[in-house]
Amino acid sequence: MNAYLFTSLSTITQIRPSKTSYRGTNTVQTWDASANFVIIEQNSDKAQALFEECIHTQAPGENPMQIEVKKISGAQFLDQLLTEQGNKLLDWHRITEQVTSQVTSTPSDSFEQGFWVDVDQTVPPGKLSVSIEELQRDLPQDFGADLNWSAKKQFLFVLSVLTPPLPPALESEGDFTNVARAENELEEKDDSVDWSKLYEIYPQARDKEVAAVIQARNSIVAAWLWRRYAANTELAANQIRIDPLPDVIGLPEDG
Numbered sequence: 058m059n060a061y062l063f064t065s066l067s068t069i070t071q072i073r074p075s076k077t078s079y080r081g082t083n084t085v086q087t088w089d090a091s092a093n094f095v096i097i098e099q100n101s102d103k104a105q106a107l108f109e110e111c112i113h114t115q116a117p118g119e120n121p122m123q124i125e126v127k128k129i130s131g132a133q134f135l136d137q138l139l140t141e142q143g144n145k146l147l148d149w150h151r152i153t154e155q156v157t158s159q160v161t162s163t164p165s166d167s168f169e170q171g172f173w174v175d176v177d178q179t180v181p182p183g184k185l186s187v188s189i190e191e192l193q194r195d196l197p198q199d200f201g202a203d204l205n206w207s208a209k210k211q212f213l214f215v216l217s218v219l220t221p222p223l224p225p226a227l228e229s230e231g232d233f234t235n236v237a238r239a240e241n242e243l244e245e246k247d248d249s250v251d252w253s254k255l256y257e258i259y260p261q262a263r264d265k266e267v268a269a270v271i272q273a274r275n276s277i278v279a280a281w282l283w284r285r286y287a288a289n290t291e292l293a294a295n296q297i298r299i300d301p302l303p304d305v306i307g308l309p310e311d312g
Contacts, residue, residue: 058097058309060134060149062215062268063108064261065092070123083120091259093300095134095215097149097307105131107307127250132217132265139271139282141189141208147270149308156213156302163212169205170212171276172301180280182294189274192281204275214271214279215303218287219296220264261300266292270302 067090075084092112098104108129115122137144138152163170179196186192193206205212256263269286273279276299287293 058099058307059101059104060147061096061098061101061104061108061131062134062217062265062303063094063096063105063129063131064259064265065108065112065126065130066090066128066255066259066262067092067112068125068127070125072120089255089258091262093261093303095149095303095305097305097309101131101133104307105129111306127255128262130262130264132268135267135269137269139269139273139279139286141211141273141278141282144286149305152213152270152302153305153308159212168203169210169275170214171204172299174204174276174299176276176280176299177296179277180284182284182288185284185288186281189278189281192277196277201275201277204277206274208274211272211274213302214273214276214299215301216269216271216279216283217261217263217298217300218266218268218283218292219298220266221295260298263298266295271299 068087069090070085070087072083073086075082094108094111096104096108098107108131109126112126113124134147136147138147179200180192186195189208193201269283271279271282273282279299280297283297284293287295
């Protein structure tokens, strides 16, 4: 079984109670939304089918939502867990257990994991610190003060390796058949959609080449581990981003 990281961008329309009417009348409301899941399946086609089923699932008893999916992007996970002690075979049962423990033990307003850091700018490709200690020293003064630097406390991160954007000429023509894109992505052909604005709001929806689960003391170290791993590959210079692990769907109970 393989694991895939999927993200959708959708426009949702639903009849909902008006927020401005004191009489509680209903109005038609429309908004954009994004969904993220890890899908465990045999191949990308089956994984995308299960993802689409998930994003169209609605709670019973509510006014039905009209869901217009504008885009689905996806990438397969590495089969390795990157850690400070070396790479290990990725065990999704253990990962989900660790995430549950991490969520229950870490305050929701904690900054020590470092999801607020722009890791692509903080840990650029090319010039890499030789050690975690040097990495910490190389940071601007007080920049990493709120981060956890204790090796005894480890967190899980999902790192996405982003696909380089297409040249402006191709974007203006709506030609999104770039072979570098994941095979399970919907083509973006609607010229009325302001993709740059949507990506500002939902940056996790950008096209991805590959995804990785990384265990590290903070997001900067996680990004550094990836840069070291990919240093001699064709993905070395790609932009990266880090997010929390989303819900995992399709994991067999028997492991």
